[in-house]
Amino acid sequence: MKILTVINQLLLFLSLMFTIFGHVSAQSDTSIYHLTINKEVVNKAGKDVSGMTINGTIPGPTLRFKEGGYAVIYVKNEMEEETSIHWHGLLLPNFHDGVPYLTTPPIRPGKTLKYEFPLIQAGTYWYHSHTMLQEQSGVYGSFVIEPIEETLDYDKELVMVLSDWTNQKSINVLRNLKRGNEWYNIKKGTATPLNQVVARGGFGAQINFWRQRMEGADIADIYYHAFLNNGEQTQEYPEFEPGEKVRLRIINGAASSQFWMTFGGEDPTLVAADGLNVVPVKRNKTFIAIAETYDFVVTIPENGKIEFRATAQDGSGYSSA
Ligand SMILES: [Cu+2]
Incomplete structure (x- = not known):
């Protein structure tokens, strides 16, 4: 009877150790990435303009991880302005969220920030700059975490990052929007001529729009190239x-x-x-x-x-x- 109890205890101990070390080895499944953000001339819509790239491309690379693993990502800023990377949709310690001046310091010119966090979820996510208008200029990419056990049935996969591109400087886009002019509507052919506004009795509403600097046709504000x-x-x-x-x-x-x-x-x-x-x-x-x-x-x-x-x-x- 006593010897059985000892064996039982021993088995329990062994299974416990196995669980712990099994877990530890899963935790030490670390993936390391290096991202470098730079300014360079790019041509996305028939014109050479200044863009922002991650590791030389727009979008940046797909970062792949395994659920239960650990992410280490070094982000280097090679621009002359500060930057940041926010991991969109990821559950992580506040400091590594990447929103400058709120959770994380900005990445100053020439500096590198090390982000690290355990991967406690799976699925399709993404990352982007959280500084000024840098996302519009190209600072974004995809973030994929494979689940411990895949329940979906498929043979191959493809990540597709959708985005919009303007040959204008994004700061000038913002200025145009703040002026509340009809420039982008004119470019898209969605501006309504004033005589038609008057003919339909909409002049009062139009004056209100002008006062609030609001455009007329407003499904999407910006004309993209x-x-x-x-x-x-x-x-x-x-x-x-x-x-x-x-x-x-x-x-x-x-x-x-x-x-x-x-x-x-x-x-x-x-x-x-x-x-x-x-x-x-x-x-x-x-x-x-x-x-x-x-x-x-x-x-x-x-x-x-x-x-x-x-x-x-x-x-x-x-x-x-
Ligand atoms: Cu976001």
Whole structure:
């Protein structure tokens, strides 16, 4: 009887140690990334302009992690102005949230900030600058955490970061908006001529709009020169074969644009929203607001072709993949 108790105790002890060390080895599953933010000339919409890149590209690289692991990310600022990176949608210690002057110090010119945090969730997330208008200039990228156990059924995956691009300096875009003029509506052909406003008895309302510096047609305020999918207006992803199930991790990293997403003829299955798995639902035309993420599983049709489009809410343009 006594010897059985001892063996029992021993087994309990061993299983306890196994649990602890098993856990520790999962915790020490550390992924290290280095991001460098720089200013360089880029051409996204037919004109060389100054942009901001992460590791030389817009968007920055996809950072991949494993749930239960540990993230270490060094962000180096090679610009002459300060910057920051905010990890959007991630549960982490306050200091590493990356909102300058609120939770985290800004990254000064030439300096590097080390972010580190345990990965206690899974799904599709993203990161972006939280300083001035740097996100509009290109400082954003995707953040993917694979779950400990994958419950979704798919063969391959593709991250698609959607965004909007202007050849204007973003500070000038802001100035234009603050002036409350109709410049962007004129560019988009959505301005209403004053004689028509008067003819329809809207002059009083128009004066009110002017006083509040509000534009007339106001679905989207800014005229953009391009809308981008992973940094390009059109993308080809030839790596998928007919019949394959592809998980699309779609992120709206635009500064001010919301998109209607369409997936060609076949209805894809929506499987996750803002990082969390949802009850799967077959759905084609889907709206994505700023900073949202949606995951869909699409089956590549027999002819091997499927067109994904993200059309700006006001219909002024789209990106295609
Ligand atoms: Cu954000």
